[in-house]
Amino acid sequence: MTAPLDLTADPVELTAALVDLPSVSGAERALADAVEAALRAQAPHLEVLRNGDAVLARTALGRESRVVLAGHLDTVPVNDNLPLRRTGSGVDEVLHGCGTVDMKGGDAVLLSTAAALTDPRHDLTFVFYDCEEVEAERNGLTRIEREIPEWLDGDLAVVGEPSNAAVEAGCQGTLRVEVRTTGVRAHTARAWMGDNAIHAAEPVLRRLADYRPRQPVIDGLQYHEGLQAVRISGGVAGNVVPDSCVVTVNHRFAPDRSLAEAEAHVREVFDGFEVVAVDRSAGALPGLTAPAAAELVAASGAEPVAKLGWTDVARFAARGMAAVNFGPGDPALAHTQQENVRAADIRRCAEVLHRFLS
Amino acid sequence: MTAPLDLTADPVELTAALVDLPSVSGAERALADAVEAALRAQAPHLEVLRNGDAVLARTALGRESRVVLAGHLDTVPVNDNLPLRRTGSGVDEVLHGCGTVDMKGGDAVLLSTAAALTDPRHDLTFVFYDCEEVEAERNGLTRIEREIPEWLDGDLAVVGEPSNAAVEAGCQGTLRVEVRTTGVRAHTARAWMGDNAIHAAEPVLRRLADYRPRQPVIDGLQYHEGLQAVRISGGVAGNVVPDSCVVTVNHRFAPDRSLAEAEAHVREVFDGFEVVAVDRSAGALPGLTAPAAAELVAASGAEPVAKLGWTDVARFAARGMAAVNFGPGDPALAHTQQENVRAADIRRCAEVLHRFLS
Numbered sequence: 001m002t003a004p005l006d007l008t009a010d011p012v013e014l015t016a017a018l019v020d021l022p023s024v025s026g027a028e029r030a031l032a033d034a035v036e037a038a039l040r041a042q043a044p045h046l047e048v049l050r051n052g053d054a055v056l057a058r059t060a061l062g063r064e065s066r067v068v069l070a071g072h073l074d075t076v077p078v079n080d081n082l083p084l085r086r087t088g089s090g091v092d093e094v095l096h097g098c099g100t101v102d103m104k105g106g107d108a109v110l111l112s113t114a115a116a117l118t119d120p121r122h123d124l125t126f127v128f129y130d131c132e133e134v135e136a137e138r139n140g141l142t143r144i145e146r147e148i149p150e151w152l153d154g155d156l157a158v159v160g161e162p163s164n165a166a167v168e169a170g171c172q173g174t175l176r177v178e179v180r181t182t183g184v185r186a187h188t189a190r191a192w193m194g195d196n197a198i199h200a201a202e203p204v205l206r207r208l209a210d211y212r213p214r215q216p217v218i219d220g221l222q223y224h225e226g227l228q229a230v231r232i233s234g235g236v237a238g239n240v241v242p243d244s245c246v247v248t249v250n251h252r253f254a255p256d257r258s259l260a261e262a263e264a265h266v267r268e269v270f271d272g273f274e275v276v277a278v279d280r281s282a283g284a285l286p287g288l289t290a291p292a293a294a295e296l297v298a299a300s301g302a303e304p305v306a307k308l309g310w311t312d313v314a315r316f317a318a319r320g321m322a323a324v325n326f327g328p329g330d331p332a333l334a335h336t337q338q339e340n341v342r343a344a345d346i347r348r349c350a351e352v353l354h355r356f357l358s
Numbered sequence: 359m360t361a362p363l364d365l366t367a368d369p370v371e372l373t374a375a376l377v378d379l380p381s382v383s384g385a386e387r388a389l390a391d392a393v394e395a396a397l398r399a400q401a402p403h404l405e406v407l408r409n410g411d412a413v414l415a416r417t418a419l420g421r422e423s424r425v426v427l428a429g430h431l432d433t434v435p436v437n438d439n440l441p442l443r444r445t446g447s448g449v450d451e452v453l454h455g456c457g458t459v460d461m462k463g464g465d466a467v468l469l470s471t472a473a474a475l476t477d478p479r480h481d482l483t484f485v486f487y488d489c490e491e492v493e494a495e496r497n498g499l500t501r502i503e504r505e506i507p508e509w510l511d512g513d514l515a516v517v518g519e520p521s522n523a524a525v526e527a528g529c530q531g532t533l534r535v536e537v538r539t540t541g542v543r544a545h546t547a548r549a550w551m552g553d554n555a556i557h558a559a560e561p562v563l564r565r566l567a568d569y570r571p572r573q574p575v576i577d578g579l580q581y582h583e584g585l586q587a588v589r590i591s592g593g594v595a596g597n598v599v600p601d602s603c604v605v606t607v608n609h610r611f612a613p614d615r616s617l618a619e620a621e622a623h624v625r626e627v628f629d630g631f632e633v634v635a636v637d638r639s640a641g642a643l644p645g646l647t648a649p650a651a652a653e654l655v656a657a658s659g660a661e662p663v664a665k666l667g668w669t670d671v672a673r674f675a676a677r678g679m680a681a682v683n684f685g686p687g688d689p690a691l692a693h694t695q696q697e698n699v700r701a702a703d704i705r706r707c708a709e710v711l712h713r714f715l716s
Contacts, residue, residue, distance in 0.1 A: 172547060176596055188608045189530060189667040191571075191584035198587035198605070199567040205560035213549075226549035228599050229556035235589030238534055238608060238637065242588060247556070250546045250596060279596065309547035332548075 005038040007115035011350045012095070012343040014108040019084045019099050025074040028053040028130045032073060035111065035128050045118045049151070053130040054140040056151050057114055059123045065292055066123040066154035067357070070312065071107040072132030072140070075099035079337045093343035102334035105341040106160025106327030109349045113357065120357040122292060125154060132312065141315055156292035157316035162329035165345045167297050168307035169221055169324050171314050173283030175251045175262050176230070179204050180274040186241040194241030198234045201245045205229065207269055208249065216254045219286040221306035223254035227269065252308070255283030281310055284317030293322040299356035300326070363396040365473035369708045370453070370701040373466040377442045377457050383432040386411040386488045390431060393469065393486050403476045407509070411488040412498040414509050415472055417481045423650055424481040424512035425715065428670065429465040430490030430498070433457035437695045451701035460692035463699040464518025464685030467707045471715065478715040480650060483512060490670065499673055514650035515674035520687035523703045525655050526665035527579055527682050529672050531641030533609045533620050534588070537562050538632040544599040552599030556592045559603045563587065565627055566607065574612045577644040579664035581612035585627065610666070613641030639668050642675030651680040657714035658684070
């Protein structure tokens with residue numbers, strides 16, 4: 001048995017307690033148990049529901065609008081970076097270790113908010129879920145949306161992913177395609193009898209190297225697209241002219257383009273080549289004109305910025321909700337061994353959420 | 359126990375007997391045993407030596423020159439193409455099955471010659487060896503050259519690889535290099551923070567696509583070089599700008615260039631890129647001016663042609679000997695499931711060798 005989580009503690013201390021309950025994707029049960037027990041004991045104003053290794057909790061105050069606050073409980077694999085280490089003190093205190101930035105700091109902020117705000121101005125739904133760091137099919141939100149979709153409904157979703165304690169609005173979409181070239185096999189000693197599919201991929205790489213991505217401004221936020229080869233493979237044997245080559249390309253596109261528009265654009269770039277889409281996720285428009293979103297931006301006291309990476313905000317946006325990322329820590333540190341979060345960021349996020357929701 | 363091999367039979371029947379003794383690389387023992395027993399019993403004029411799964415035999419007649427005749431006993435893996443099948447009859451008879459063309463037809467010609475020619479005009483050394491179809495380190499000739507190199511010495515080497523019953527002279531060299539590009543990893547959502555190593559490989563593919571190979575004529579034989587990508591690989595994950603890409607390139611070069619010259623040429627083609635040589639085998643000059651080689655060409659009654667693929671002739675050429683390929687069958691059928699050899703080719707090769715050596 002581990003010590004119970006104290007949701008009324010300083011959210012920095014709550015972060016530390018969460019980090020020291022390891023919860024690599026697929027092994028979140030102990031942490032989910034602790035979160036469920038703490039919410040049932042320390043947030044009696046909430047209806048609590050367990051779903052797999054996700055824990056959900058909500059108010060039913062009859063408010064005019066509802067805010068959904070979501071955080072995943074899992075982390076990428078531990079990389080010799082547990083237990084938690086602390087450096088500095090006071091405003092310079094930093095928590096180091098697996099999950100500090102992605103995203104147990106954000107979970108602590110949400111849990112603290114769940115316990116503290118017994119009379120929020122919006123109805124609230126909290127979603128602490130499993131398996132965000134692995135394939136979409138295993139993502140707890142996929143299961144929740146299939147089994148109990150009403151628990152995801154609301155007017156604004158706040159996903160507590162690290163965003164440097166600023167509101168990161170919307171997110172770019174992502175599309176992966178395979179661009180394929182074909183040829184004719186032959187022995188390399190008689191190469192003229194074949195047709196080299198790797199050589200035939202040269203124009204694909206040239207178009208990638210020459211590509212100039214759009215940087216559109218949407219609702220005042222600057223996005224930055226990208227078109228990048230993420231994998232290339234071809235070859236049969238060391239003495240064979242290869243008859244096949246595949247370049248896997250990842251297109252990140254601003255949310256003013258639909259998935260279909262983005263795919264059409266990529267097909268146009270690689271006109272003349274066989275293009276097969278293998279993975280696609282729509283972006284999410286910033287949605288900052290929604291009243292609750294505008295209130296959060298105001299409470300944050302900082303300029304909102306565009307979210308460039310894809311996050312689960314897009315799942316909420318696809319449900320017709322405004323959806324933003326808001327959480328402590330630098331997203332660039334996520335998934336690194338040096339992952340860390342400033343204690344001041346955690347406290348600031350908790351204060352902003354309390355101000356926004358009180 | 360299998361029936362003993364009859365070295366005095368029609369070499370077509372001897373081929374059939376050899377084919378029906380399967381001998382995939384590493385599993386040549388039964389065939390080597392049969393060859394050794396047959397030579398000891400039916401070629402008492404030869405000194406016979408067993409070395410691993412190789413069998414060697416030679417005359418010691420004090421002739422002014424020595425011809426080394428070599429054939430490998432192993433085959434590529436059986437591919438649902440044993441036992442032997444026959445089609446046609448008379449001059450149209452064809453033997454089908456694993457090893458028919460590569461190279462038990464050639465082995466039968468050499469074994470028949472070994473038993474029949476008790477008083478040859480040159481001293482003769484026969485080398486029936488193992489593991490030619492796998493990596494060079496396992497090749498029986500590598501072991502023989504290390505342990506009993508004097509058994510490979512002579513004035514001319516005739517390797518019985520399929521050559522359409524014509525003399526294929528010399529062989530092209532082969533060099534494999536890895537051309538590497540590097541970059542900087544980044545998340546594809548912030549691609550401008552990285553540097554894509556796959557995009558950076560575009561000039562490598564362009565130079566390959568634009569390359570015009572030499573087709574030099576040497577000793578009247580036309581060679582045809584090649585520079586071909588045989589493998590390309592790069593990529594970290596579906597959302598990461600890759601920091602490494604490797605293009606493996608196979609250069610086939612005519613034997614008027616040394617290995618060092620060929621490598622310098624390839625480095626010049628890929629000037630500005632990191633080039634690492636991973637595999638290299640020198641070519642072999644045709645050597646048709648050697649008296650014994652000229653005699654074989656005359657006996658064959660056909661124009662010699664250039665050998666474009668690399669074969670073990672290069673090992674003999676490296677020892678300072680003239681070395682040619684001469685054997686029944688079409689080399690383009692080697693390693694295919696449809697492998698087959700014309701009976702007439704086998705008989706013709708045996709007749710040519712007898713004429714040459716009588």
